[in-house]
Amino acid sequence: MGEIDPAFIQTPEHRPKLSIIEDEGIPVIDLSPLFDTSNKEPFENLVKQIGNACKEWGFFQVTNHGHPIEIRQKLEAAARKFFAQSKEEKDKVRRDAVKVMGYYDSEHTKNIKDWKEVFDYTVEEPTIMPASIDPHDKELIHWYNQWPEYPPEFREAFQDYSQHMENLALKLMELIALSLGLSPKRFHGFFKDQTSWIRLNYYPPCPSPDLVLGCGRHKDTGALTVLAQDNVSGLEVRRKSDAEWIRVKPTPDAYIINVGDIIQVWSNDAYESVEHRVILHPNQERLSYPYFLKPAHYTNVQPLEELINEQNPPKYKPYNWGKFHITRKRSNFMKLDVENIQIYHFKIN
Numbered sequence: 001m002g003e004i005d006p007a008f009i010q011t012p013e014h015r016p017k018l019s020i021i022e023d024e025g026i027p028v029i030d031l032s033p034l035f036d037t038s039n040k041e042p043f044e045n046l047v048k049q050i051g052n053a054c055k056e057w058g059f060f061q062v063t064n065h066g067h068p069i070e071i072r073q074k075l076e077a078a079a080r081k082f083f084a085q086s087k088e089e090k091d092k093v094r095r096d097a098v099k100v101m102g103y104y105d106s107e108h109t110k111n112i113k114d115w116k117e118v119f120d121y122t123v124e125e126p127t128i129m130p131a132s133i134d135p136h137d138k139e140l141i142h143w144y145n146q147w148p149e150y151p152p153e154f155r156e157a158f159q160d161y162s163q164h165m166e167n168l169a170l171k172l173m174e175l176i177a178l179s180l181g182l183s184p185k186r187f188h189g190f191f192k193d194q195t196s197w198i199r200l201n202y203y204p205p206c207p208s209p210d211l212v213l214g215c216g217r218h219k220d221t222g223a224l225t226v227l228a229q230d231n232v233s234g235l236e237v238r239r240k241s242d243a244e245w246i247r248v249k250p251t252p253d254a255y256i257i258n259v260g261d262i263i264q265v266w267s268n269d270a271y272e273s274v275e276h277r278v279i280l281h282p283n284q285e286r287l288s289y290p291y292f293l294k295p296a297h298y299t300n301v302q303p304l305e306e307l308i309n310e311q312n313p314p315k316y317k318p319y320n321w322g323k324f325h326i327t328r329k330r331s332n333f334m335k336l337d338v339e340n341i342q343i344y345h346f347k348i349n
């Protein structure tokens with residue numbers, strides 16, 4: 001192996017530590033009470049567990065979620081076949097500033113290059129988004145997916161998966177709504193014209209996992225992320241209580257859930273999004289599949305009126321989700337000289 005391209009090298013304070021703290025305390029929540037409505041107590045207990053996990057961690061795993069394992073296995077098998085192809089084949093569905101969905105291998109997080117390849121696809125086709133970041137420009141554009149020819153089962157596997165993920169994500173949003181004292185369907189309207197999308201992350205083995213990250217530290221911008229990882233560990237979460245990085249242990253058939261920035265704003269900071277990153281291995285590849293639940297482009301994200309009052313005034317000014325999203329996406333294609341848009345830019349002091 002030759003020298004690593006300096007574009008990948010993390011600054012010393014962001015390099016991974018050699019000592020791993022695995023899974024200490026990250027909640028694992030059994031969702032089976034969702035499917036047995038005859039018994040009230042376990043369900044109320046579940047809502048409490050979800051609320052505590054959102055408050056204390058912003059990250060948790062769910063088991064017994066009712067999502068068939070075969071659907072996930074089909075997606076995983078198709079993803080492995082896709083990424084194993086030559087660069088030339090993968091570049092046939094390459095993402096660019098106009099065709100924003102598809103394959104990509106040069107993404108930056110916080111202006112440092114990630115050691116990964118991705119394939120992105122939207123859940124709604126087309127997905128409607130603002131044409132430009134200019135707040136006065138009302139023009140809209142349509143985002144379409146690009147599907148590879150190989151493997152032939154790719155498209156169907158992906159569409160089945162996204163349908164199931166959507167159901168699970170919306171069920172979780174109901175539990176989160178209840179845990180905040182809201183009506184269960186309080187959030188549903190925001191997702192009528194959703195801009196949700198799914199990413200396949202492929203992290204190849206890396207000769208310098210001490211200097212490079214698969215995905216640099218970040219928080220997810222959407223409402224909620226539902227993530228599947230294979231059996232190779234790598235995801236690390238910044239623990240709120242002491243800011244230590246904790247490795248999320250792969251749990252067969254579980255999904256990892258994390259609170260995104262939008263829930264942070266809707267809940268007026270009752271639940272906060274949490275920083276996470278991905279560590280690499282010298283001789284193992286890793287795959288993960290996040291489903292990013294995101295609202296309609298026209299949503300003005302702001303603290304929900306039921307959750308604010310004189311003692312707890314709104315902590316954020318409203319922002320337009322579509323404009324925020326495409327502004328953030330710019331940094332995927334170019335190295336910016338300044339920090340990209342963040343929710344704290346809308347914070348009311």
Ligand SMILES: O=C(O)CCC(=O)C(=O)O
Nearest residue numbers: 201215229235278288290
């Ligand atoms: O690969 C992972 O486990 C996490 C990936 C991630 O955080 C992301 O794609 O936003």
Ligand SMILES: [Fe+2]
Nearest residue numbers: 218219220276
């Ligand atoms: Fe993430």
